Amino acid sequence: MDPAGRTAGKGPACDNESEDPMAERIIELRDITKSYGQVYALGGVNLSVDRGEVVGLIGDNGAGKSTLIKILSGVVRPTSGDILVRDKQVNGWSAARSRDAGIETVFQDRALAVQQTIVRNIFMGRELTGFMGWLKVNKEIEEASRLMREIGFTSKVFTPHSIVGQLSGGERQGVAIARAIYKQAELIILDEPTTALSLTETAKVFHFVRQVRASGRSILFIGHNIHHVFDIADRFVVLDRGKVALTADRSAVKSAEELINFMEDVAHPGGLPGLREAGEAEQQAR
Numbered sequence: 001m002d003p004a005g006r007t008a009g010k011g012p013a014c015d016n017e018s019e020d021p022m023a024e025r026i027i028e029l030r031d032i033t034k035s036y037g038q039v040y041a042l043g044g045v046n047l048s049v050d051r052g053e054v055v056g057l058i059g060d061n062g063a064g065k066s067t068l069i070k071i072l073s074g075v076v077r078p079t080s081g082d083i084l085v086r087d088k089q090v091n092g093w094s095a096a097r098s099r100d101a102g103i104e105t106v107f108q109d110r111a112l113a114v115q116q117t118i119v120r121n122i123f124m125g126r127e128l129t130g131f132m133g134w135l136k137v138n139k140e141i142e143e144a145s146r147l148m149r150e151i152g153f154t155s156k157v158f159t160p161h162s163i164v165g166q167l168s169g170g171e172r173q174g175v176a177i178a179r180a181i182y183k184q185a186e187l188i189i190l191d192e193p194t195t196a197l198s199l200t201e202t203a204k205v206f207h208f209v210r211q212v213r214a215s216g217r218s219i220l221f222i223g224h225n226i227h228h229v230f231d232i233a234d235r236f237v238v239l240d241r242g243k244v245a246l247t248a249d250r251s252a253v254k255s256a257e258e259l260i261n262f263m264e265d266v267a268h269p270g271g272l273p274g275l276r277e278a279g280e281a282e283q284q285a286r
Contacts, residue, residue: 023050023051023053024050024051024086025048025049025050025051025084025086025087026049026050026051026085026086026101026102026186026187026218027048027049027072027083027084027085027101027103027187028047028048028049028083028084028087029045029046029047029048029071029072029081029082029083029084030046030081030082030083030084031044031045031046031080031081031082032044032045032046032047032068032071032078032080032081032082032083033045033078033079033080033081034064034067034071034076034078034079034242035079040242041064041067041242042064042067042068042071042078042242042243043241043242043243044081044243045064045068045081045239045242045243045244046244047068047237047244049187049218049220050218051186051216051217051218052213052216052217052218053213053218053219053234053235054209054213054218054219054221054232054233054234054235055218055219055220055221055233055234055235055236055237056221056222056223056229056230056232056233056235056236056237057220057221057222057223057229057237057239058222058223058224058226058229058236058237058238058239058259058263059238059239059240059263060240060263062241063239063240063241063242064239064241064242064243065222065239067242068239069105069189069191069222071083071093072098072103072105072189072220073095073098073103073105073189074093074094074095074096074097074098074099074103075095077093077094078093085101099183101186101187102184102185102186102187103185103186103187103189104180104183104185104187104188104189105180105188105189105191106173106176106177106180106188106189106190106191106193107191108191108192108193108195110172110173110175110176111176112164112172112175112176113164114163114164114165114172115163115164115165116163116164117160117161117162117163117164118144118148118158118159118160118161118162118164118167118175118178119140119141119144119160119161121164121175121179122140122143122144122147122160122175122178122179122182123140123143123144123182126182126183127140128140128143140160141160141161143182144160144178145159145160147178147181147182148160148174148178150178150181150211150215151174151177151178151181151208151211151212152174152207152208152210152211153171153174153178158171168201168204169196169197169198169201170197170200170201170202170203170204170205170208171201171204173190173193173204173205173208174204174205174208177190177208177209177212181212181215181217185217186217186218187217187218187219187220188212188217188218188219188220189219189220189222190209190219190220190221190222191222192222192223192224193205193209193221193223194223194225194228195224195225202228206231206232209221209232210232221233226256226259226260226263227256229256229259230253230255230256230259231256233250234249234250235247235248235249235250236248236249236250236253236259238259238262238263240263245262245263246262
């Protein structure tokens with residue numbers, strides 16, 4: 001990254017928007033603010049996600065990531081600013097409008113019923129029914145198998161009848177992603193999807209994410225481990241104290257260490273506790 005461009009929105013490595021004129025924009029946030037009384041959680045955030053890309057959102061604790069996720073998912077309305085879906089402004093943003101836009105969020109806890117099967121978790125609350133409300137069990141099994149293949153469940157050990165509680169952490173993340181795709185997701189928000197996962201399980205999550213991207217869907221990958229975000233994202237957005245400090249394409253950033261240095265040197269001149277330690281621990285584990 002060009003040191004001369006280490007300010008938000010300036011320099012060749014710090015473009016606020018994707019530069020591909022042919023890209024289909026799934027969602028765009030313009031000058032989004034969110035305040036709670038006199039306290040601003042977000043102050044003029046600009047963010048866009050195009051079809052078929054993985055955007056990595058990073059920032060220290062308290063940077064505003066959680067608030068941004070809640071706004072994207074429609075749980076919280078912004079205080080001001082515009083939300084555009086496929087270049088059309090949406091008024092009255094809500095959870096229903098977010099779902100209609102094809103946005104689904106997989107939170108850290110994944111909200112899975114671990115005592116139930118994969119197929120039950122995928123269709124829970126949105127079951128396929130036929131005459132007189134009878135469940136289309138065979139159709140659900142067929143669709144669950146297709147979804148598992150689509151996101152990259154290659155092991156024959158697992159079937160739609162496998163109990164989720166018997167799956168590893170990475171595999172459970174895959175079930176949650178499959179459920180989001182069944183709900184017609186075009187943009188899947190993954191909130192800290194690799195937290196507390198081993199390198200092997202993290203690799204499984206990366207495989208699922210790449211399969212989703214290959215299908216033409218988009219991912220907003222929120223992570224605290226900068227090395228994980230660097231390894232998977234096509235574009236990086238650094239959020240700092242409620243504002244976008246940096247947006248950079250993958251080609252403009254040489255290493256995860258460069259992202260960490262930016263966050264330490266610019267976003268927080270005094271340094272970001274935990275970022276470098278997490279990166280060093282990751283490097284030692286490799």
